[in-house]
Amino acid sequence: MSSLEIRDLVVALTATPEKPIVKGLNLTIKTGEVHAIMGPNGTGKSTLSKAIAGHPDYTITGGDVLLDGKSILEMEPDERARAGLFLAFQYPSEIPGVSIANFLRAAVQARMAEGEELDATGYYKKLYSKMDLLKIDRKFTSRSVNEGFSGGEKKRCEILQMAMLEPAFSLMDETDSGLDIDALKIVAEGVNAMRGEKLGVLLITHYQRLLDYIVPDFVHVMYDGRIVKSGDKNLALELEAKGYDWVKTDLATA
């Protein structure tokens, strides 16, 4: 079992390090668990996931992030990725001229030991089995990464990458945004198919809707850069019923 431990984490934009966005956040995720972070817009949810992945726009000014007890803060984004962290992007980038199949192949190759050669037959076999699992058409992977993709296709591409790279922890940043209900179901089915003791998931979402399809083990409410409430899946329903103002007033009276 692996663990991802976020300790008193303080994150700011690299441009304005004196103005923290995440203000001392604590959370531990173990493989096998699905955690959902919910919260109003601008509360630091996406900042949290990008900072953990090592995005250069964000600087961690306090606290630590530990993967199996070891700090990852000194690691480059690609080292963090190879160590087992996956970020499903809210807005995935386009890579013109590079097919999904070749992109994934490069990513798989990057995880292999120096001098070790990728077995092309084995690679495609695995790719096709994951595509079948996610009900993705074979033609999909010959398209350039995210180029001209619909919102649903982009998310599907993210899920396929996650399935192929088999991370220990997946940070899913607003994976549901911009998806219609059918696309949402496909994404959820994909995540559910991968769910298991080898994978820990941090779902970041604004809406309860996604949690109807991916039922979390834990729900955390984030507000003003911190987790202010934690509970089980019922917390999400309560939040949906009462709205985020409930959290704010609750906090004010606390």
Next chain:
Amino acid sequence: MSDIDTLPPADETAVNPVGGIDQAVGDFQYDVNYEFDAGTGLNENTVRYISSVKKEAPWILEFRLKALKTFLEKPMPTHWATTDLNNIDFSKIRYYLSQGQKPKRTWDEVPDDIKKTFERLGIPEQERKFLAGVEAQFDSEAAYSNIKDIVAKQGVIFCNSTEALREHPEIFKKFFGKVIPTGDNKFSALNSAVFSGGSFIYVPPGVKVAQPLQAYFRINAENFGQFERTLIIADEGSEVVYMEGCTAPKFSTSTLHSAVVELVALKGAKIQYITVQNWANNVFNLVTKRGVAHEDAEIKWIDCNIGSRLTMKYPGVVLKGKRARGEVISIALANDGQHQDTGAKMIHAADDTTSVIVAKSISVGQGRSTYRGQVHIPKHLKGCKNNTECDALLINSNSRTDTYPAITVRGDTHAVQHEASVSKVNEEQIFYMQQRGLTEAQAMSLAVNGFVNDLVRQFPMEYSVELKRLIDLEMEGSVG
């Protein structure tokens, strides 16, 4: 099709699984004793020395001396080109270095010190695998030159310019200096004065050379100038593919490479000329390349420029016969401290001629790329077509790219299309790829490979692999 946008193993020097091409960079040098040395600096004696060691006919010496005069008279073209040209000190360059003028026919006969250079570059192995013939030039002369029997029996001539002048003067003289006259530019004049080596190819009518012929140009000596002269004649209805590669070690002083390449495609012939060059970044690479395409003939230049301090090269096609077709595919990668000033020229001189230019440039860091294109369609012609596409990719904000397309079209029955685009690899794309486990260099390399992918797909497999490897190495070097 080649699998160009997959990455190699993290170990950049690993052996290439596909082409069997040695993965080591060209940055190495073995000590060589030169038997023939024209000394440093350029004057009439230098030219006479070169001509005499080659035992040339008097008309060639005369040609050379006249060219020297033209070279000295012509000003540096800094009124339109970069003033970096003024940093070339012609008095400090060595113009001729060799161990002899006769190339060996087998690798066993090639002197060890030279042989090991080419072995390290993987040339003998490539020859066995997929080439119809190889010429390997070491500084001024070919050390090795061979053509497979089966090709030679078809009447194909493949040798270097020194041999061609001795053994095939009648064909050589007929075409030599006709496509690119001595006075075309200052550097064509310089080449005409001191040329040595380069390939001479003649393909008889109707002969289609099945495998490519290849030349490899290696600069080994410091302060050296390499001036090869290539002349390719494809007789009526024949076809040939010629490929060239080049490397040099990294010296602290500058090196000059100034070639002249002339192609003649007679009626219905096809010539494809592929260059993948990887010069060290102290090399001034100033090359004039042009072909004449006669009726129904086709000339295609595939020109990949990586490395060098300054490259100025604009392969051209004179479309001389009806329905002739010219194409230039140009890829230039300018890294820190490099300036790739490249492009194409298409001179339409007959009805119903077609030209295509696709130029893609990549500027990294402080690297600068410039596209210069010239398309000329005069008024009296009918039914000519040109399609020009220039795309630039910038990697990081300090890069610079300029486009100077000059398209002159007169008359109203022509179809001309010009498209240009500039795109950037942004931090977000790099981060996205890094998040999937690629290093920053691998991510940049993948972005560049994606950018040129549609062009590289047209290359022979071995060369697309080689180009991809060179892009990887350049990107590796550009990450601090």
